[in-house]
Amino acid sequence: MDKGNDKYVKAPLGMKDIFPDERLLWTEMENAAREEFEIAGYHEIRTPVFEDTRLFVRSIGETTDIVEKEMYTFGDTAGSTITLRPENTAPVMRAYLEYELFKTKKFRKFYYIGPMFRKERPQAGRLRQFHQMGIEAIGSYDPLLDVETIKVATRVYDRLGLDGYVVKVNTIGCEKCRPGYRAILKEELLQYKDELCELCKARIERNVFRVLDCKNKKCKEIRQNVSNTEDHTCSDCRDHFKTVKGAFDDINLEYTIDPHLVRGLDYYTKTVYEITHPAMGARDTICAGGRYDNLISDIGGPPTGAVGFAAGMEASMIAVLKTRENNKNSQPDTSSLSPDVYIVSISAETRNHCFKLLNELRLSGLSVDMDYESRTPKAQMKVANKINSRFTIIMGPDEIEKGVIKLKNMQTGDETFSGDTDKIIQIVKGNK
RNA sequence: GUGGGUGUAGCUCAGUUGGUUAGAGCACCAGAUUGUGGUUCUGGGGGCCGGGGGUUCGAAUCCCCUCACUCACCCCA
Numbered sequence: 001m002d003k004g005n006d007k008y009v010k011a012p013l014g015m016k017d018i019f020p021d022e023r024l025l026w027t028e029m030e031n032a033a034r035e036e037f038e039i040a041g042y043h044e045i046r047t048p049v050f051e052d053t054r055l056f057v058r059s060i061g062e063t064t065d066i067v068e069k070e071m072y073t074f075g076d077t078a079g080s081t082i083t084l085r086p087e088n089t090a091p092v093m094r095a096y097l098e099y100e101l102f103k104t105k106k107f108r109k110f111y112y113i114g115p116m117f118r119k120e121r122p123q124a125g126r127l128r129q130f131h132q133m134g135i136e137a138i139g140s141y142d143p144l145l146d147v148e149t150i151k152v153a154t155r156v157y158d159r160l161g162l163d164g165y166v167v168k169v170n171t172i173g174c175e176k177c178r179p180g181y182r183a184i185l186k187e188e189l190l191q192y193k194d195e196l197c198e199l200c201k202a203r204i205e206r207n208v209f210r211v212l213d214c215k216n217k218k219c220k221e222i223r224q225n226v227s228n229t230e231d232h233t234c235s236d237c238r239d240h241f242k243t244v245k246g247a248f249d250d251i252n253l254e255y256t257i258d259p260h261l262v263r264g265l266d267y268y269t270k271t272v273y274e275i276t277h278p279a280m281g282a283r284d285t286i287c288a289g290g291r292y293d294n295l296i297s298d299i300g301g302p303p304t305g306a307v308g309f310a311a312g313m314e315a316s317m318i319a320v321l322k323t324r325e326n327n328k329n330s331q332p333d334t335s336s337l338s339p340d341v342y343i344v345s346i347s348a349e350t351r352n353h354c355f356k357l358l359n360e361l362r363l364s365g366l367s368v369d370m371d372y373e374s375r376t377p378k379a380q381m382k383v384a385n386k387i388n389s390r391f392t393i394i395m396g397p398d399e400i401e402k403g404v405i406k407l408k409n410m411q412t413g414d415e416t417f418s419g420d421t422d423k424i425i426q427i428v429k430g431n432k
Numbered sequence: 433g434u435g436g437g438u439g440u441a442g443c444u445c446a447g448u449u450g451g452u453u454a455g456a457g458c459a460c461c462a463g464a465u466u467g468u469g470g471u472u473c474u475g476g477g478g479g480c481c482g483g484g485g486g487u488u489c490g491a492a493u494c495c496c497c498u499c500a501c502u503c504a505c506c507c508c509a
Contacts, residue, residue: 010500065507069433087509116509121433123503132509199506210507264508274509281503288509312509346467379462381469389469396467410469 014120014128020337025317030113032159033133033311037111040152042135045110047091049117053081058299059090061266063206070118084117087265089292089308090299092136097301106304107139113313124281125315134289134310138296141305143243146271146291149309151253153275153287157316162277163323165286167254169273170261171241172209173233175294178269181232182208188226195222209262228259240270263288267295271307277315279322286319287311335388340428341407342384343370346377346396354395357405357421364425385410391428 011017018026034044053073060067072084085091092110101108113133122128135152137145150167157165173181185208193201197216204211212223233241248255255273263272272290280286289309296304341361345354354370361368369389371380377394384392394406394415405424408415409431418424 013500068507070507118508120507121505122501123505126509130509134509215505282505283508285509310509315509344468376462377467378469383469385469392468394468398467408468413469415468 012128014122016127016129021334024332024334024336025320026313029160029313029317029320030133033111033113033156036152036155036159037135039155040109040135040148042109042111042137042152045092045095045112046114047085047088047095047112049085049115050082051085051091051094053083055090055094055299056083056086059093059265059267059295060087064264064266066118066265070120072117072119086118087116087310088112088114088132088134089136089267089310090295093138093296093299093301093306096138096304097296097299102139102296102302102304107137109135109137111135124283125312125318126283127314131313132310133313134308136306136308138306139304141293143240143271144247145307146244146273147247147251147253149289149307150255150273150275151251153289153309153311154253156311157275157287160316160320161323161327162316162320163326164279165275165277165319166256167273167275168258168261169244169248169255169271170229170258171233171237171244171270172229172262172268172272172290173237174269177232177234177237181229184232185209185211185226189222192222192225207264210264212260212262223260230259237270244271263290267292267298269293273309275311277319277322279319280315285312286315338367338388338390339369340366340389340432341368341391341393342380342387342389343368343393343395344377344380344384345371346394348374350395350397350400353400354393357393357395360421361425364429366425366428390431393424 037044053071056071057067062068066086071086073081074083076082092112096102096108096110111134114131115129116132117129119128120126135149137149150169154165154167172178186204189196189200189204189208189211193204195218196204196211197214197219200211200214200216200219203214211219212229214220214223230238230241245257258274261272261274268290270291270293273288274285275287276284277286278284287309289307291305291307293303293305295306296302343354343358345351351370358368358370369387371383375383381392390410392408392410394408399406402419404417404419405421406415406417407424407427416427418427
């Protein structure tokens with residue numbers, strides 16, 4: 001193929017195609033998620049992939065990188081712009097608000113699975129079009145829900161057989177105590193300003209909390225000397241966090257408190273959490289979430305508590321594949337990609353008869369295929385073997401003349417004849 | 433936006449101090465007598481060595497530029 005040809009077009013940067021064999025894991029992951037979400041009372045909501053740009057600016061925060069430089073934003077009708085969703089919490093809240101659910105069914109649990117878009121440089125497990133699955137519990141301030149959402153996430157991972165993930169939790173305070181802590185932290189860090197890395201110097205003004213999870217060695221040392229989040233949260237937040245910790249213990253959910261855990265999106269309050277996995281590259285988060293009690297009021301609704309998470313599907317998949325690679329025992333089940341029967345036509349003259357039989361057999365629900373590449377009978381057998389067809393039907397002049405079907409079991413090599421199509425169907429179905 | 437790494441057949445990679453028609457494995461296709469697969473054997477198709485420029489008698493191999501991919505940083509799932 002001439003890749004210098006100007007007709008040759010590739011997928012845009014950071015966009016991936018998912019082919020059938022790979023898709024198996026996607027379906028497996030989606031099914032695991034759907035089942036666990038439904039078990040916990042969360043139901044699917046599907047929102048548009050586009051939203052009014054203002055929704056994300058108001059919810060995610062004007063000074064975040066996502067809004068400043070990573071959104072795919074396009075002109076819509078005169079004077080307005082739309083943006084491909086960079087995350088799905090705000091859209092779900094928007095829908096909740098738009099349909100005024102707080103008036104009728106205030107407490108709602110939703111889940112979603114779908115593509116998100118961020119215009120950043122792609123790297124391991126992070127793409128420009130990526131996929132998230134997440135849940136949102138809206139209309140309650142109950143700390144037990146914080147733990148419920150985490151438990152739901154870990155159950156999905158358990159079901160997928162993921163080993164070695166770590167649950168990290170922290171509290172970042174609420175609108176009452178966070179501003180105070182922000183000021184204190186800023187003041188304390190300014191004393192070390194010359195020792196901090198260039199990035200953190202800027203972060204003091206831009207987003208102080210980010211200094212707390214800087215990877216720079218010196219910055220790590222310095223933050224040992226400044227007061228941490230928990231010392232400055234208000235009694236309300238402290239009580240909330242205490243209940244959260246107690247609930248973890250009640251259901252034997254392992255977790256670690258990470259006082260340096262912060263979040264990049266502005267809307268988080270109180271509890272924040274992350275699930276990380278060592279199979280990932282430098283950025284090891286596969287799932288992240290927390291409480292966002294101010295989000296709905298930020299976009300014009302009444303004060304409404306909410307909590308939820310988003311799991312990165314590509315990232316989670318890397319972790320799952322790594323686990324399976326290590327265990328080596330579990331071979332992926334690819335049987336859904338193979339037909340039950342492959343019909344081999346002996347000559348060109350018998351193809352129409354084969355095509356007729358193929359359609360008849362498909363009516364019974366069997367997956368049946370035949371050759372469309374004018375291959376020789378031998379080559380057709382090779383294909384049948386290659387694609388792991390459980391049975392073949394060999395159809396030639398002899399069979400047509402006698403009015404029989406010759407069925408071959410590809411595992412045992414046994415061949416049987418029958419003039420009764422229903423009997424053939426029963427044999428194939430009985431052998432599954 | 434910034435930094436590092438890599439770019440040779442569909443895939444994974446070899447290619448020696450620059451030297452004649454660029455290789456392997458896998459995959460693909462075709463044969464190994466009469467209408468039939470899986471193992472084996474034989475043969476075959478397929479690469480202007482990412483692109484452009486330069487050095488040289490001669491470059492996949494050296495130099496420059498460019499593009500792409502990749503890892504990492506910022507930020508984030």
